[in-house]
Amino acid sequence: MSETLMTTATVAGQATTHHEEHGHHQESFISKYIFSMDHKTIAKQFLITGIVWAIVGGLFSVLFRLQLGYPDRAFPILETFFGQWAKGGQIQPEFYYGLVTMHGTVLVFFVLTAGLSGTFANLLIPLQIGARDMASPFLNMLSYWFFFLASVVMMSSIFVNTGPASGGWTMYPPLSALKQAGDGQKIGTDLWLISMALFIVSSLLGGLNYISTILNMRTKGMSMTRMPLTIWAVFFTAILGVLSFPVLLSGAILLLFDRNLGTSFYLSDIVINGEVLPNEGGSAILYQHLFWFLGHPEVYIILLPAMGMVSEILSVNSRKPIFGYMAMLGSLFAIAVLAFLVWAHHMFVTGLNPFLGSVFVLLTLLIAVPSAIKVFNWLTTLWRGNIRFTPAALFAIGFVSLFISGGLTGIFLGNSTIDIHLHDTMFVVAHFHIVMGVASFFGMYAGVYHWFPKMFGRYLNNTMAYIHFWVTMVGAYLIYWPMHYQGLAGVPRRYLDKSGWVNFNNFRDLDQMITIVTILVFAAQLLFVFNFFYSIYKGRKVRSQNPWGANTLEWTTPVNPGHGNWEGDIPEVHRWPYDYGKDGREFIPQTEPVSANESKH
Amino acid sequence: MQTFFILAILVLVFVIILQISKASEYVSQIKGYEKARKQSNRINGFMLLGFLIFGLIGVYLCNEWLKGRILGEPASDHGELVDRMLYVTLAVTSVVFVCTQVALFWFAYKYQESDDRKAYYYPHNNRLELIWTVIPAITLTVLVGFGIFYWFKITGPAPKDAMVVEVVGKQFGWEFRYPGADGVLGKKYFKKVDAVNGNPAGQLWEDPANYDDVFVEQEMHLVVGKPVQLVIGAKDVIHDVGLVHFRMKMDAVPGTPTTMWFTPKYTTKEMKEKTGNKDFVYELSCDQMCGKGHWSMRGTIVVETQEEFDAWLASKKPQYLVANPDKDPNAKKDSASAALPMVSVVAQNKIN
């Protein structure tokens, strides 16, 4: 076992080099913390890498918000740090677009996909279904290291001379296919594509592992319908990823070919800077189909784990069963299926056949039905509960609020007639940040606050947690709610300075307000990061095995579970995970046999 | 200096928060965690209620603040459909928004932990669940029905009498071509594009339909009340023809022509009066990220009466003659400008 580990260590290279001279007894450190195959450690690796990326991605947004809020102000400090990219203290267009692209890519893929699924699928699947580890701990480890490699490549692309990729996180060709089209379309875009390819490998390895673990390694008595909704959510997430990421991979590889081997998959009829290119017969729109065939499932890949955790946390903290478990499951299933059938709603105005467009309108608005069911079920879960506002519970409530707000704006966009006006405006930016960006972050925070005691055997500091929640909650609405008005006014997205426009230039005060709030919200996230690392070492120690009084299996492990999770046998499961407040009892763990005189549900 | 000041304040606030956090940890240690927890539960319960109340007031105030800045009346027939659909959807979603948000925060506040309440064991209720599946489904069907009906009206074939204009996007500007008297756009082929020799659109001069086509940059002229069909393309990367006032939008894709049509309702002059802004112009924005100049890829549109339009078009020389000055009957008079065809067009637009 440890031999395989060491070979992998040498192959993967960089992380081990500075340990080399320490010699023999380093092995255990390396296999315990670095090339670990323990799902709990891998979860922490995903989480911490995700946090690092979130800081980077968040910082980028602060920088480009400075430009948006104060387009004609100079910030000399920027020139100090970024040199020619911020000449005269002003963010240059190439830099702006590089920042926006990296912000989107990093947060969508590296934070909210890898950081979210990677953390909680890894942590919770074995612990909640009653398994000692993943089906393949080795592939699980590889999944993290492919993610790490992807991260290294993406990070390096930020430092190349011509700058990182700058074609937007969707990377549409021909812009992204033509090196002549701009600086960001040079080596930066190649690195972006390579990094994404590595990322997809990581995602597939992880996903296959999650699926097989859930299907095969459940403990005795843990039938599929006794699984907590968290597990169902990561299960559907993994299926979505396994079925859709390969399509993006093919899209990315064809793009690499077009860029470097002279093929014409996406290229036709191009004259750029006066130069006539030979390519004919390709279709630029093909890429958009491939991209959104992943891209739309991807938004649910980001959202479903958050939904699962929110369901679990709301139930635990209202001391009440989740309302409508089967309906929650059914709607997860419906969302997962429909997620594959709506991708062209991102393409209503690409010249798509209008009839096809109308089919996608129908399917898109159909997806709002299971979303609505989920919302009503969460509301009913709170109704007549006995709610404890732990930081996790607050973030879960915040999630529901944001999901409502952002889901409703989806109904505008999914209606192609309205989308003609709103497509590619700030309205879309507001929509997806609320429903996906901020909401999933809330789900993730809820998860971190709730399972931190399981991960590190300590609590996070509550005061900081409450400040973190309230600043973020208020800030998120202050930032994104008024942004819808910009979109209704038709202000296009990705406009770094609107002063040259007669009709878009009347939101200066709003843009400044948003920028200021962005900085404050970013600061609140740093507070969380501080709390996180501080509490790992200094947080209040967890003394009770089951601090939240929860039913699920992870709370039957020791406070600091070792490799293998349970010291004796894996416990057997006798009931569903949501027996809270039943027959006058606070909670009944899944491991407790059903007694003869218990009421049925 | 100011930056430094702000940073210093942020750091200070940070330090204060840390100290408070540590202190409150000690306090709850002394008081007992259970008691401290119950206290913070009550505080957060009130905050949630406050968030709801101030949030709804905020939504109202935000609307008062910004509603005047979203576009007024749509300036095309299709725009009316788009706006009607938008306001119907807004009405429906507003009701849902208020009801669900109120329920969420009210429940959270009302059912906060209390020693004399037990949570109600309520795992499911099939009738309720059926109700809230069916109601959204019906509502959405109605919205989809209207939406698709309008969508087909907007994207259906253009009327026979529509005028045709070709719009082409390039990094970072717009080019327009008018079919001239024959009403037909001449053939073109991208490998013939040669801006230096007067053929920026790549027209095939052997096609007679090209003889009278007029080529202009940056400014498009349209006739009020007359349907127009835009034939849209791009030279280099994907752009998007965004016409906010007409509520229309269509991608410009290299290699795959797209179209859209609409009927402008008001002349530029009328819009100046309507908006009370004497600098008003219809703007054409590029709405699809197309490179570093994306944000400045601006065109303008003049909507005018038929006579004004005819006069304007007559003042333009067909591109065929610009590129082939030897074919021009009035060549002598214009030889100076014909030598520098591109410059003259650009200059003309600057003046406009």
Ligand code: HEM
């Ligand atoms: C009620 C359900 C929803 C509907 C009907 C809906 C509809 C749409 C439509 C039609 C667009 C394209 C808008 C445009 O580009 O013109 C869009 C954009 C987007 N939506 Fe949603 N949406 C819904 C929920 C969600 C959810 C739950 C998520 C994420 C978890 C999400 C994430 C996104 C993202 C990321 C984009 C923008 C991507 C981009 O262009 O960069 N949406 N939505």
Ligand SMILES: [Cu+2]
């Ligand atoms: Cu989508």
Ligand SMILES: [Cu+2]
């Ligand atoms: Cu453009």
